[in-house]
Amino acid sequence: MSEPRTLLQIDHVSKNFGRVTAVDGISLDIRENEFFALLGPSGCGKTTLLRMLAGFETPNDGRILLDGRDIARTPPNKRPVNLMFQSYALFPHMSVRANVSYGLEMERLPAAEIRERVDAILATTELVPFADRKPEQLSGGQKQRVALARALVKRPRLLLLDEPLGALDKKLRGAMQLELKRLQHEVGITFVIVTHDQEESLVMADRMAVLKDGKLLQCDTPHAVYEYPADRFVADFIGVMNFVPGKATADGVLAANGARIAGKLPATLSPGATAVASVRPERIRLFPKAQTANRISGTVEALAYQGLDLQLHVRTPLSPKPFLVRVTADAADRRPVSAGDTIELGWDAADVRIFKD
Amino acid sequence: MLPKREATSMAERSPATRRALWLVLSLVFAFLYIPIAVLVALSFNEGGLPTAWSGFSLKWYVSLTGNSEILSAALNTLIVALISTAIATLLGTLLAIGIEMRRQYGKGLEALIFAPMIIPDIVLAIALLSFFSMLNLTMGLHTIILAHVVFNLAFVCSVVRARLKSFDWSIVEASADLGASALTTFRRVTLPVILPAVIAGALLAFTLSVDEFIIAFFTAGAGRASTTLPMQIYAMIRFGITPEINALATIVMAVSITALTLSQRFNRGIIGQ
The missing domain is CATH 3.40.50.300 (P-loop containing nucleotide triphosphate hydrolases)
Structure with missing residues (x-):
């Protein structure tokens, strides 16, 4: 074209x-x-x-x-x-x-x-x-x-x-x-x-x-x-985004609780700067494979059934706000989750976006 | 189910209280309307005496048509009312649009525009008289017309502004956006939408002008040529109330009521929109 x-x-x-x-x-x-x-x-x-x-x-x-x-x-x-x-x-x-x-x-x-x-x-x-x-x-x-x-x-x-x-x-x-x-x-x-x-x-x-x-x-x-949102505001304004505040490192973000979020650091950020790692709810998988770069376990606080998919609010030590996770209805049927369960979340380093905070 | 509130409060009142309230109401209306009713009735009284009814007749109305002084006064009133209404409607409408479009210029401007409605007629009359003399204007119908424009403009402006409060200014922008000039927008969009208020304002102005006495009396100047109907009635009344005056007053009242009713009809049409 x-x-x-x-x-x-x-x-x-x-x-x-x-x-x-x-x-x-x-x-x-x-x-x-x-x-x-x-x-x-x-x-x-x-x-x-x-x-x-x-x-x-x-x-x-x-x-x-x-x-x-x-x-x-x-x-x-x-x-x-x-x-x-x-x-x-x-x-x-x-x-x-x-x-x-x-x-x-x-x-x-x-x-x-x-x-x-x-x-x-x-x-x-x-x-x-x-x-x-x-x-x-x-x-x-x-x-x-x-x-x-x-x-x-x-x-x-x-x-x-x-x-x-x-x-x-x-x-x-x-x-x-x-x-x-x-x-x-x-x-x-x-x-x-x-x-x-x-x-x-x-x-x-x-x-x-x-x-x-x-x-x-x-x-x-x-x-x-x-x-690929240009900054944190755009990331937050368009769609839903989970944010993990912390410090930039050479290969990701060091969260306040000591966990490392793997992801590519943008050229505008140098290690040591205050930064925020982010991931879209639909990029997060439940029960991730062992080799998944980012894994964290958390407690399911609430479930919102939305017909096509299921939205989970998962409390993790990474951020003050609970993580939002979107699971297809299909996947939810295969491995049912209910409030109060402890589950593991995982996402790839390629799905992480890092911004100046 | 809850009982209706009005029903409860009515029931709480004793029949005696209710009868007393009705009596007060009737007295108020009697006070308001008996003099007018008597005037209208006497204008149709064959004998012409205020003390005795001697049969229905239109003879006083017929005799009005033979009175050249009254006819010329009526013509003067019509000329003053029509011309001053036309000028005041044009200027008052433009003024109202101007004020509403530029509302940020504050309340001071508004107060200035509505002063003629609030200032006592006698003050306005004296002020206009001195002003016209200062300008060395020869007094006559034209000075009455100018004087009536002064207060009519304020009334037209206030009626049109009331309509403009609920006017959707985006249609003016839409008209420009679609390629219309400012003048075309006014002619095809703004004016048709506010027209009921403009007509209501004009009818109100006409009514006010028809029965205005004080200002006309001061600004008419010497001579009979510029006597208006209220001035003519005043002149006649010094020799006692004649049945002809009753007939004349009845006609003036009928004209005023008709114009005011129409004015309110148009205004209600606006609210309905």
Whole structure:
């Protein structure tokens, strides 16, 4: 596969409101036709960054290049970029059809073309039966689809989505995640989504950027971010992680209780530094083989049955918090475990990630 | 099952207490509405005497139409009310939008805008009179219109602002995002959504203007040309209350009540949204 073209270049962009720095020198490239996620806790600057892409905020510093042209100071109505608002922001006095055709009317397209394009997008988003309804007569999921149709019908170079699934219940959210993916593929438009839900970005994004305090921590594929987090914050924020605090050694981390966790030390850490070793719950095995690099025994404190798998809370001397271990239901059936049991946990050195603490 | 609270408290009251409460309520309403009812009734009284009912008649209303002074005063009132309402509605709506969009400029600005609603009419009347004289303006209908704009603007602004409190500003951004200019956004999105409040504010302003006496009296200047209806009634009443005045007052009241009812209808429509 050839390297995809860069569509949007965010170049050392900063934004402050008074003394508060919301976005602090972020640089990012977003590629043509990709599904890109901006992820971070609330207040990390992701929404401000999105609003700068839409044109509702102007950066204090830096450039925003769309197809190589700086649009940082272009007003929102003059950019080939559309935003799907978190609140959906549907026009309450207009029907679904009027909401969707509004943006095309602004382009002064011929009525016949507007009609054709609106019909097509209403069909794609399965809104045809609701075309004459007012927003107040729609369910949350339907409103969300109208907001999406209204933005997509403009065929923007870039579609921005601000927490698009935040207002939906969990089940609908799962369905809409896949639906958004499908739509993005179908319309061939670059999507940039803002979310605080790490699971959502793992499921939907081709690449994702993790932000904290206005700074970019990591930008990569979901797989890379999950498997090779850039720092402790990212490791903790994305998915679930077990941490063992201690001191860095040449071949791992020396835990407070004297146990050694084997793992590869990153180049940025030198032996003796305060460090934390970490391992994902699904990488831990019960009843490990004797040659497994890292082994520890602990007491099962609690079990949480989750259908597909079983989550164990295991108290060990390695860390103040109990270890979280995920075992497939299948494995749990073969060798049942119950609360109070003493069991041995094991994981490979290759599954250990070590960070500065 | 728990008994309803209202039911309990009603039961606790003795029948005598309840009867007494009803009596007080009736007296209050009687005090409020008997004078108005009498006025309306007398306007239809054939004989025209306040002391005796001599049969139903519309003759006083008919005789109003022959009174050129009253007709010209009514026309003046209509001109003042319509023009001052139009100006106040336009400016008051824009002001309300401006304040709500830039709410961070604080309460000081708000107080300044609502002062005309709170300052006693007589003070406002004197202030406007001195101001117009200072500017060497010839008094007339135009000065009454300007004066009415001053307080009507505050009322329109407050009605529209109440609506804007629940206004979703993201639809304004959405409109810009979809390619609309600021003017198009106002015309196609903002105005249609707040229109019920704008109409309610306009009807309120119209009502206030129609029966406003003190400020009009001070800013009308000399001469009969700029006499409004309330001023005309005041002039007539110095020679005693005639049945014609009753008829005129009834009409003014009907217009006011109609406008106010409509205004509230529109406002309720907003709350329902």
